[in-house]
Amino acid sequence: MAQDLPQYAITTSAARARKRLTVALWTTNLSSVIASNLTYIYLASFIYRQTGRIEWSNITLMCPMAIPVVACFGIASITRRSGPRRIFAVANGCALGITLLLLLVLGHYPLAALAGATLIGVVDALQRVTRIVALKAFYPDGDVKTAVPIALSAQFIAGGLAGVLMGLAPNEAAPAVVLPWIGALFALAGAVSLLLPVVPTQHASTVEANSSVSKLLGALDAHPEMRGHFVRVVMFIGVFQGFYNLSRVALPAHLLNLSDHYVGLLQLLSSAAMLVGASCFYASARRGWRFAGRREAALIGICIGASTMAVTLHSPALNFALYFVYILAFEIMFLQCQADLVEACPREHVGTMAAYQYAAMYVAMMVIMGLGSVAVPFIGLNGVALACGVLYVLLYARTRSRPKPA
Secondary structure (H helix, E strand, C coil): CCCHHHHHHHHHHHHHHHHHHHHHHHHHHHHHHHHHHHHHHHHHHHHHHHHCCHHHHHHHHHHHHHHHHHCHHHHHHHHHHCCHHHHHHHHHHHHHHHHHHHHHHCCCCCCHHHHHHHHHHHHHHHHHHHHHHHHHHHCCHHHHHHHHHHHHHHHHHHHHHHHHHHHHCCCCCCHHHHHHHHHHHHHHHHHHHCCCCCCCCCCHHHHCCCCHHHHHHHHHHHCHHHHHHHHHHHHHHHHHHHHHHHHCCHHHHHHCCCCHHHHHHHHHHHHHHHHHHHHHHHHHHHCCCCCCCHHHHHHHHHHHHHHHHHCCCCCHHHHHHHHHHHHHHHHHHHHHHHHHHHHHCCHHHHHHHHHHHHHHHHHHHHHHHHHHHHHHHHHHHHHHHHHHHHHHHHHHHHHHHCCCCC
């Protein structure tokens, strides 16, 4: 019995260290994502109030979506050269500086909101990729599936919390009211990130041997399982999150003719569904369950059916309930796709993989959103939902039917 005590102490100490790591990573993610989302929402609202032109507001919201695509080369290089702790600390420090600069100039130059959203978008995109790198760097391979929902659940609820903070701000709040909140959140994220461990990174000489694109293509060619998971996560997120972005405002405002209050309510409901989905996935991963085969087919079917019915019926209670089910199934499936990809990716390629994964996902989402916006007047939002579901099934069937390399 006495001989078992040292081993028990080691196990307990490791568990406590893992808990501290997870709390620090979760807090860093939550603070920075809330700050980024609040920045986009406030700057879009501010520039519209100052100029009276909705196109400036739309451009302000689109800038952060384009950053992961435009800056993927640089982001991939940074995440290979620097560890997650350093990136989180420097990125949030830069974001704090950008926020303070906006506080000085925004009242005099309203169009500075465009530059501010773009710069914060760069920091946000870098941290999104770094979160995936951190999972592989901080957690053993066997713990990846349980670490994914814990570490990433912060960004699931951040949109809703950012909406709550925006709602707490006075009507037409001045930059001096909202920007200090944003700066404080970035400062908190940067400070907590210093509690994360330092991990070794690659040397520049090995990184510069090949371009990031060729490294990614080589890794995908050498690891067929990773390639399959990469394609699956891009298809799934592109189609179903693309429809989410298209419908989260159109459903309450356009289809049901409800006030802006219900737009915020649907955002909160979606965040709650994401958090419940993360909890369900975490519990299933702890028991060794995978959402593959029939379970995967059931979740895809629920996504298609619930999303289509949510924008077909005209009863707000049923619409919102079905939308909750859609986001719940979507979140569980997304986590399974992401966990499979992170687990299958070799540690040395995870930064490059994550950078191009986000770039590919945003391109796919923007394509779905663009085509969906054009199609809505002709086939309605429910027709677009059904078309998205059919498109995913066809793409998935095509990838599954390809012969596996010998």
